Amino acid sequence: MVAKIETFYADVGQLIRSCRLRLGLTQDQLGRFLTPPTSRVSVANVEAGKQRILCHTLVQFAAALKVELTELLPARKDVSAKDDNRAIADELVSKAGISKTTAKKLVENPLSLREWKEKGP
Amino acid sequence: MSIQSARKQAELLVASLGIKLAPVNVEDVAKHLGLRIISMDLEEGVSGLLITKPNSSCIVIRQDDPAVRQRFSIAHEIGHFFLRHQFESGEHVHVDRGYRISHRDQHSSTGTNLKEVEANQFAASLLMPAPLLMESTKGLEIEEFNDEHVTKLASIFRVSEQAMTIRLSVLGLLS
Numbered sequence: 001m002v003a004k005i006e007t008f009y010a011d012v013g014q015l016i017r018s019c020r021l022r023l024g025l026t027q028d029q030l031g032r033f034l035t036p037p038t039s040r041v042s043v044a045n046v047e048a049g050k051q052r053i054l055c056h057t058l059v060q061f062a063a064a065l066k067v068e069l070t071e072l073l074p075a076r077k078d079v080s081a082k083d084d085n086r087a088i089a090d091e092l093v094s095k096a097g098i099s100k101t102t103a104k105k106l107v108e109n110p111l112s113l114r115e116w117k118e119k120g121p
Numbered sequence: 122m123s124i125q126s127a128r129k130q131a132e133l134l135v136a137s138l139g140i141k142l143a144p145v146n147v148e149d150v151a152k153h154l155g156l157r158i159i160s161m162d163l164e165e166g167v168s169g170l171l172i173t174k175p176n177s178s179c180i181v182i183r184q185d186d187p188a189v190r191q192r193f194s195i196a197h198e199i200g201h202f203f204l205r206h207q208f209e210s211g212e213h214v215h216v217d218r219g220y221r222i223s224h225r226d227q228h229s230s231t232g233t234n235l236k237e238v239e240a241n242q243f244a245a246s247l248l249m250p251a252p253l254l255m256e257s258t259k260g261l262e263i264e265e266f267n268d269e270h271v272t273k274l275a276s277i278f279r280v281s282e283q284a285m286t287i288r289l290s291v292l293g294l295l296s
Contacts, residue, residue: 011176014155014176015176017155018154018155021137021153022130022134022203023133024130024133024134024136024137025137074175074176075176084174087213091212092170092172092214095214095216096163096164096167096214096216097164097167102161106159106172106179106181107172110157114159115159115160116148116158116159116160116182116191116195117148118146118148118149118192119188
C-alpha cells in the first residue's frame with residue numbers, strides 16, 4: 001500500500017514538472033509564485049515525489065502553472081487502466097494498422113519493445 | 122496557440138534543459154517529459170504515433186526511416202504532446218502520415234492541419250533552435266549561403282537538408 005501512495009506522489013510530481021517545463025520556468029521561479037514562497041529544493045522534492053504535497057499547495061501550484069487542478073492529478077489507475085488499455089489497443093489497430101498482438105504489447109508491456117536511441121555523440 | 126508561439130515554446134524548452142550544442146538530443150528531451158520512444162515496424166506512410174496515456178505516454182516511430190527523418194518525427198510528436206494537442210475527445214492515439222512541412226499550405230486553416238503545422242514548426246525550432254543556428258552560422262563565416270553550407274549545417278544539426286533549408290528561410294537567412 002505504501003508503494004502505491006509513493007507512486008501517486010511521484011506521478012503528481014511528474015505532472016507538475018512537465019507543466020513547469022512547458023512554461024519555461026525554473027524550480028526556483030515556480031517556488032517564488034507560492035504563498036509563502038517555497039525554496040527550489042522543496043519544489044525539487046515535490047517533483048521527485050519525495051515530499052507529500054498539501055492540498056492547498058497543490059491549488060497554488062495549479063494557479064502558478066496556469067492549469068486546472070485536475071491536470072495535476074494522476075488518473076485513477078484502479079478502475080480505468082484496464083479499460084483504457086483495451087481502448088488504446090483498439091485505436092492502434094484501427095488507425096495505425098498495427099496487429100492486435102503488437103498493439104496489446106505496446107499498451108501493456110512497452111518495455112518488451114525496442115527503445116529508440118539517439119546515435120553517436 | 123499560434124505558429125509563432127509553437128516556435129517560442131520549443132526554444133524555451135531547449136533553453137530550460139540547458140541545451141547549448143547541436144545536435145539536440147531528442148531522446149533526452151523526450152525523457153525529460155516522461156515520454157518513451159519506441160522504434161518498430163510501422164506500415165508504409167506512417168511516420169509516427171503519439172500514444173497519450175495518463176503518466177505513460179509514448180512515441181512510436183518507423184524503424185525503417187532514415188535517422189534524420191526519425192528525429193524530425195520524434196520532435197514533431199513531442200510538439201503534439203508539449204502543446205497539448207487534443208484531436209478528438211477521448212482519443213488516445215494520434216497517427217502522423219507523411220505530414221507536409223510547408224506552413225503556407227492551402228489546407229493549413231483547418232483545425233487539424235493547423236495542429237500539424239504547429240507541430241512541424243515546434244519540431245524545426247526544437248531541432249534547430251535559432252540561437253544555436255546563429256552560433257553555427259557565425260562559426261562558418263558565411264556571407265551568402267550556398268548548397269554546401271546548407272549540407273554542412275544539416276549534418277551539424279542532424280536534420281535533412283530540406284528541413285534545414287526551410288528553417289533558414291523562416292529565419293530570414295536564406296532568400
